Amino acid sequence: MPDQVLFTTDADPAAIAAQAGLDLIEAIPLQSLGTTLVVAGLRKRDSLEAALQRLTQSADVHGPQPNFVFQTMSDAEPAPKRFAIHGLGAPTQVNANTSATARTIAMIDTSVALDHEALRGARLEQRLFIADATPKAHGTAVASLIAGSGSEVPGVARGARLLSFAAFTERKDGIAVATTTNLAKALDAAAIARPDVLNLAFGGREDPLLGLMVDEIDRRGVCVVAASGNGGARRRVPFPASHPAVLAVTAIDNALKPYEHASRGDRIDVAAVGVDVFVAVPDGTRSAYRRMSGTSMASALVAGALLRATECEGARAPTAIRPTARAAARDLGSPGHDPIFGAGLFLLPQEKSRSH
Structure with a gap:
C-alpha cells in the first residue's frame, strides 16, 4: 500500500499521526504484543x-x-472428480489416525467454503479479518488438505480442530493478496488461540512487524509452517518461510521431482508433494474439485502431519521442529541439504525409523 505507513505505539495514535502530518486510518490493539498497531x-x-x-x-x-x-x-487448473489424492511420500500416509482429534491447527489464508462436501463434519471454525466473506479457492483447498472429511480429499489431520483466520482477498486477476495490517490481526488471533500448529501458505518481502509476531507465536509454543514460495529458481525464499522460527516447505511431484516454479535457497527445510494435488474448491455446487500445484499445497500437508510430531503435539518445543524435521527427512537430489529439496522428503521421525 504505497500511501500508508504502519507503526506501533503505547501513546495516543491520533496525536502521533497528526504530529507527523499523517491521517489516522485505524488503531488496532495487538493483544499478543501488548501494544497498538x-x-x-x-x-x-x-x-x-x-x-x-x-x-x-x-x-x-x-x-x-x-x-x-x-x-x-x-x-490451479480444472480437473475431473477423480485423481490420485496426495501421492508418494505425502503425509497422508503417516497421519490417518484418531490422535489428531485432541489437537488444534490454524491457518491464515483466504476464506473457506464451510459448506463444501469435503469439509462436511470437519471441526472447522472461521474468523474473518476481511470485508468479503465469499469463499475462495486457495483457502478452501488448504483446508480440505488439512481437515477434509470426505472420501475425495481425506485430510491429513482429519478430526483435528481447524481454525481458519481469513486475511486474504482476491484481486480481479484471481491472485489472493493480504496487507501487513490484515495479517497482523490474524497473527494476533493465532497467538491468542495458541494452536499446536500454524500454517502460513503465503509469501512476500521481509516484514519487521510480522516477524515480531511470528517470534511471539513461536515463544508461545506453536509450530509454524510456511510455503517456501513459487518464484522460481532465481527467487529466494520469501517471508515468512525465511523466518528462522518457521519450517519452510517446498513442493515436489509424485516422481519426487522439484516443482518447476518453486523458489530455491538454503533456507528450505523439507519437501512434500505439492504438484497436481486434488483439492476442494468453491463454485456454488458444494462439490467442486481441482488439481492445484504450489508450495502452499505442500506446506498444508506437512502442517497437518505435524500434529503428530512430539515437538508440536504436546512438548510445545517448536524450536526443535526444524532440526528434527531435517534429520528425519529422506534425502533427495544432491547428498545432504541442498537449495532445491532442503533436507529432502518430509517424514515424521517415527516414520523414518520404521523405514530402516
Missing part, C-alpha cells in the same frame, strides 16, 4: 520515505514501516 495515510504530495523519516523522530513510535502486500502460493 497504527495505520496512517499519507497526504497529498507526501512520500513514503519522508513519512517514515518523520515518524522515526518520535520517541513514542516503534517500528515504522510500509503496509506491505503478500500473496498466496499456488496455481
Whole structure:
C-alpha cells in the first residue's frame, strides 16, 4: 500500500499521526504484543520515505514501516472428480489416525467454503479479518488438505480442530493478496488461540512487524509452517518461510521431482508433494474439485502431519521442529541439504525409523 505507513505505539495514535502530518486510518490493539498497531495515510504530495523519516523522530513510535502486500502460493487448473489424492511420500500416509482429534491447527489464508462436501463434519471454525466473506479457492483447498472429511480429499489431520483466520482477498486477476495490517490481526488471533500448529501458505518481502509476531507465536509454543514460495529458481525464499522460527516447505511431484516454479535457497527445510494435488474448491455446487500445484499445497500437508510430531503435539518445543524435521527427512537430489529439496522428503521421525 504505497500511501500508508504502519507503526506501533503505547501513546495516543491520533496525536502521533497528526504530529507527523499523517491521517489516522485505524488503531488496532495487538493483544499478543501488548501494544497498538497504527495505520496512517499519507497526504497529498507526501512520500513514503519522508513519512517514515518523520515518524522515526518520535520517541513514542516503534517500528515504522510500509503496509506491505503478500500473496498466496499456488496455481490451479480444472480437473475431473477423480485423481490420485496426495501421492508418494505425502503425509497422508503417516497421519490417518484418531490422535489428531485432541489437537488444534490454524491457518491464515483466504476464506473457506464451510459448506463444501469435503469439509462436511470437519471441526472447522472461521474468523474473518476481511470485508468479503465469499469463499475462495486457495483457502478452501488448504483446508480440505488439512481437515477434509470426505472420501475425495481425506485430510491429513482429519478430526483435528481447524481454525481458519481469513486475511486474504482476491484481486480481479484471481491472485489472493493480504496487507501487513490484515495479517497482523490474524497473527494476533493465532497467538491468542495458541494452536499446536500454524500454517502460513503465503509469501512476500521481509516484514519487521510480522516477524515480531511470528517470534511471539513461536515463544508461545506453536509450530509454524510456511510455503517456501513459487518464484522460481532465481527467487529466494520469501517471508515468512525465511523466518528462522518457521519450517519452510517446498513442493515436489509424485516422481519426487522439484516443482518447476518453486523458489530455491538454503533456507528450505523439507519437501512434500505439492504438484497436481486434488483439492476442494468453491463454485456454488458444494462439490467442486481441482488439481492445484504450489508450495502452499505442500506446506498444508506437512502442517497437518505435524500434529503428530512430539515437538508440536504436546512438548510445545517448536524450536526443535526444524532440526528434527531435517534429520528425519529422506534425502533427495544432491547428498545432504541442498537449495532445491532442503533436507529432502518430509517424514515424521517415527516414520523414518520404521523405514530402516
